Amino acid sequence: MRVPALTLRALILAAFAVFFVAPIVWLILAPTKSDAALVTSSPFSFGSFGNAWRAWHHLDAFSDHIYRRWMTNSLIYSLSATAITLAVSIPAGYGLALGRFPGRKLILSVTLVVMIMPAATLVLPIFLELNALHLIGSMFSVILPFSFFPFGVYLAYIYYSTAIPSELLDAARVDGCGEWSTFRRVALPLAKPVVALVFFFSFVSNWNNFFLPYVVLADSNQYPITVGLSNLLASTPSFNPAVGGGGQSVNIFKPELALATLLAVIPVAIVFLVSQRALVRGMLGGAVKE
Amino acid sequence: MSATAANPRGARAEATRTRGLRVPRGAAFVLAYLPFLILFGVAPTIYALDLAFTDANGGWVGFHNFVRTYQDFRFLPAFKHILLYTVVWLGALMVFVVGLALLLHGRANRVSSAYRFLFYIPGALAGAAAVVIWLFMLDPTVSPASFLLHHVLGADIFAQSIAPGNLPYIFAMIAFWTGAGAWIVVMYGALNTIPPDLEEAARIDGAGAFTIAFRLKLPLMRKWIAYMLILSFATGTQLFVEPELVQHASFGLVPDTWSANQLAYQIAFRYADFNGAAAIAVDLLALGLVGALIIVTRSGLFRTEDD
Numbered sequence: 347m348r349v350p351a352l353t354l355r356a357l358i359l360a361a362f363a364v365f366f367v368a369p370i371v372w373l374i375l376a377p378t379k380s381d382a383a384l385v386t387s388s389p390f391s392f393g394s395f396g397n398a399w400r401a402w403h404h405l406d407a408f409s410d411h412i413y414r415r416w417m418t419n420s421l422i423y424s425l426s427a428t429a430i431t432l433a434v435s436i437p438a439g440y441g442l443a444l445g446r447f448p449g450r451k452l453i454l455s456v457t458l459v460v461m462i463m464p465a466a467t468l469v470l471p472i473f474l475e476l477n478a479l480h481l482i483g484s485m486f487s488v489i490l491p492f493s494f495f496p497f498g499v500y501l502a503y504i505y506y507s508t509a510i511p512s513e514l515l516d517a518a519r520v521d522g523c524g525e526w527s528t529f530r531r532v533a534l535p536l537a538k539p540v541v542a543l544v545f546f547f548s549f550v551s552n553w554n555n556f557f558l559p560y561v562v563l564a565d566s567n568q569y570p571i572t573v574g575l576s577n578l579l580a581s582t583p584s585f586n587p588a589v590g591g592g593g594q595s596v597n598i599f600k601p602e603l604a605l606a607t608l609l610a611v612i613p614v615a616i617v618f619l620v621s622q623r624a625l626v627r628g629m630l631g632g633a634v635k636e
Numbered sequence: 637m638s639a640t641a642a643n644p645r646g647a648r649a650e651a652t653r654t655r656g657l658r659v660p661r662g663a664a665f666v667l668a669y670l671p672f673l674i675l676f677g678v679a680p681t682i683y684a685l686d687l688a689f690t691d692a693n694g695g696w697v698g699f700h701n702f703v704r705t706y707q708d709f710r711f712l713p714a715f716k717h718i719l720l721y722t723v724v725w726l727g728a729l730m731v732f733v734v735g736l737a738l739l740l741h742g743r744a745n746r747v748s749s750a751y752r753f754l755f756y757i758p759g760a761l762a763g764a765a766a767v768v769i770w771l772f773m774l775d776p777t778v779s780p781a782s783f784l785l786h787h788v789l790g791a792d793i794f795a796q797s798i799a800p801g802n803l804p805y806i807f808a809m810i811a812f813w814t815g816a817g818a819w820i821v822v823m824y825g826a827l828n829t830i831p832p833d834l835e836e837a838a839r840i841d842g843a844g845a846f847t848i849a850f851r852l853k854l855p856l857m858r859k860w861i862a863y864m865l866i867l868s869f870a871t872g873t874q875l876f877v878e879p880e881l882v883q884h885a886s887f888g889l890v891p892d893t894w895s896a897n898q899l900a901y902q903i904a905f906r907y908a909d910f911n912g913a914a915a916i917a918v919d920l921l922a923l924g925l926v927g928a929l930i931i932v933t934r935s936g937l938f939r940t941e942d943d
Contacts, residue, residue, distance in 0.1 A: 351845075355739050362736060363754045366813065369769050370757060372780055376772070389780035438669035445662015453666060453673070460677040462867065463924045466874035466897055470904055470917045471680035474687070494676035499669060529665065554763035556877040561901070572764040576881050585771060585794070585885035600778060607768045611761050618760040 376604035377401045381584070384600050401605045404597040408578070413606060415567055416574030421613070423485065423559070423570055424552040427492030431548045432541060435495060439502020439540075440533050444512060454503070461496035469557045476562060487562040488570070492552045498544040505540040506533065546621045553614050571610045578606055684921065687914035701915035705903070710893045711916075717804060717879075718895050722872030725808035726865050733816050734861060737823035738849045752824060756817035766814050767881045774798060774806065798886055803894070807878045819864050826860045827853055870924040876901070896920055 372389055379393035387393075405413050442454055472491050473482070481487045510533065518528045556572040563569060566577060580586055582598040691697045705711055736755070740748045761769065774797040776782040791797040798806065830853060838848050879894040893899040896916060904913035 359736070359739060359751055362732075363751060366755050366758055366817065368780060369773050369813070370761070372772070373769055376778075384778045389778065434668045434672060437665040441662040441665025445660070445665065447660035447663035450663075450666075453670070456673065456678065459925070459929075460673070462870065463921070464871045464874040466876055467917060467921045467924050468676070468680040468684070469897075470900055470910075470913050471684035471687070472676060473904075474910060474914075475675070475680055475683055490672075491676050494672040496673070496677065525662070525664065550760075550762075554765075556763050556880075557897070560880075561905075572877070575764045575768055576877075576884060579768060579771075579881060580884045585775075587887065600772070603768065604772065607765050611765045615760045618757075 373604055373608050377601045377608060379601060381599040381601055397601065398605065401601040404599075405602045405606055408581075408596060408598055408602075409566075412566065413574065413578075413609075416569050416571045417609070419485075419568060420553055420570040420572070420610075423488050423492060424549050424613075427489045427495075427552050428545055428548045430489070430493035431495040431498050432544055434493065435498035435544060436502050436534070436537055436541060437529065438499045439504075440506050440529060440537075442499070442503045443506035444515060444533075457496045457499050461500055465551075465555070466557050469561055472558070473561050482562055483564055483568075485568065488559050491558055492548075492555065495544070495548050495551075498548055501543055501547075502537070502540050505537065509539075510536055542621060546617060549617055550614055575606060575610060578603060681921070684914045684917050687911050688918040691911060692909075697911075701911045702919070705912045705915045705919075708899075708903075708912075710891070710899055714893055714896045714899045718873050718875050721804040721807050721875060721895075722869055724804055725811050725872055726868055728808055728812045729816060729819060729864060729868060730861060732812070733819045733823055733864065734854070734857065736816075737820050737827060737857075738853060740820070740824055741827040741853070742845070748824075752817070752821055755820050758814050759817050762814045763877055764881060766810055767878050770806070770810050770813070771798075771882070771885055794885075795887055795889060798882055798890065800890060800894075803879070803882065803890065806882075807875060810878060811872070815868075822864070823857060823860060826857055830856055866930055873920055873923050 375390060375392055376384060377398045378395065379387060379391070380397055383393055442450060476482050476487045515528055515532060518532045523531060554572060556576070559570050560573050563573070569577065578598060581596050582603050584600045584603065688701050689696060689698065740751055758766070773779050773781060774785065775794040776785045776792055776797065777794070779785060785791045785797055789797055789802060835848060835852065838852055843851070874897055875895040876897040879890065879898055880892075883890045883892050883894065893902050897920065900913045900916040903909050903916065
């Protein structure tokens with residue numbers, strides 16, 4: 347009785363492992379094959395590095411190296427917004443956790459509500475607001491809304507209100523530290539784990555955001571890579587036969603599209619792998635009420 | 637008053653406490669955050685509400701915009717689509733995330749953590765990248781699972797795979813694929829907070845693995861399951877990038893107003909009707925807010941006080 351139960355468990359787990367991992371393995375192998383070989387050869391076979399190189403040349407040549415620009419844009423948007431988020435939300439979390447001032451609870455409650463509201467809800471109103479401020483079409487129309495990251499404030503708040511004993515900060519004050527130097531000399535150096543967490547969540551959500559840049563940016567030279575991918579998808583005859591000339595003029599077929607997708611996720615994948623351990627610990631640390 | 641007067645030491649303590657309360661401490665740290673909270677959190681919400689209840693000239697029109705958009709022939713299908721998608725997705729999350737977490741809990745630790753890592757990997761591919769990958773997976777000519785497409789969806793060409801009737805299920809699967817891993821990690825962590833002696837006691841009392849899972853572990857995970865469902869519900873109703881990309885690749889089969897957010901987008905930018913678009917944004921906001929308020933007030937998962 348015991349053996350079949352164990353086998354069943356192993357089978358279920360293996361099946362789900364295949365479901366989660368097989369598409370990624372396929373994506374890694376696809377650019378090494380030609381468009382025709384993708385159809386005829388076994389889905390998990392390896393083609394050649396030469397093919398991958400050729401796919402990159404086609405992709406890079408698309409619309410005058412625009413793929414590089416999309417990647418650069420994504421890096422600029424995500425990194426600068428994450429930098430602002432860190433500079434703003436770590437002190438804010440600290441102030442909300444250890445400060446005592448009127449309006450503190452109101453700010454905290456509004457932060458919680460906005461944090462749980464899905465970001466997409468506010469995209470259209472934000473567009474209208476930015477339009478009224480004449481910011482549409484500038485890179486700030488992406489960076490500034492990205493910089494507002496209430497979840498980061500909440501993480502910093504939870505961290506300072508649970509992980510740092512207030513006696514420690516009191517001791518610093520007794521030793522003659524002012525508010526700012528207590529924060530700078532004591533609280534900030536202790537915040538490393540939460541800085542890593544906020545960096546991760548903010549960077550990943552900025553990198554993957556599609557709706558906001560899609561709405562506020564008009565010039566394809568300003569697109570981040572997510573919107574760029576959709577542009578590429580619309581330009582390939584593999585999924586869009588309406589593309590003129592059988593697509594020969596753009597040279598974007600399935601291997602090129604697969605390569606574009608693969609390269610587009612590399613920055614996030616790196617961040618994921620580096621922070622995996624800290625992340626799993628932190629996700630529970632911030633969430634479990636103990 | 638009389639008590640403090642009678643006890644000078646108490647009076648001094650009282651005075652210190654009052655002074656501590658009166659001086660606002662820490663407000664300066666929040667100052668940089670406030671403009672962002674107001675500009676991109678509070679103001680857009682108020683602006684959307686204002687637009688939703690006025691016309692293009694700013695005159696008050698009551699619920700006219702809501703009625704008008706509701707009567708649009710694309711409104712009900714769009715909301716039906718996102719609700720069906722959300723229900724399917726939440727069902728999958730509830731059954732499989734909880735099931736897999738239970739299966740992984742109580743395995744040898746190294747095997748279990750390897751699986752958790754594998755399940756977690758697709759999380760790096762959220763959004764547009766995940767959709768493009770799944771477009772490939774759904775194309776019978778290149779998909780490694782073409783036999784499944786043929787037998788389950790009856791699809792031999794790509795257009796059959798993404799037939800409109802399949803889309804809520806396909807989007808639910810993509811969302812599950814990218815997001816389930818993180819929730820499995822969370823659930824697994826929740827299971828680890830169950831004291832081992834509790835499980836041991838149940839085992840001594842003769843409970844099998846099944847009984848322990850369903851009678852002991854499941855009830856202790858209830859709060860987490862509710863949290864996962866409510867949070868996902870709010871996100872689910874906001875579907876945009878998935879149908880938008882599929883629409884590009886669908887040979888015109890999938891309308892560009894498939895989801896509610898797409899409809900709002902089209903109303904705003906094709907018809908320049910920002911009041912109508914705002915009304916739909918407010919509909920979605922109301923859906924999301926209801927979910928948010930339930931979490932904050934009911935589950936006790938988010939704390940606004942330090943005690």
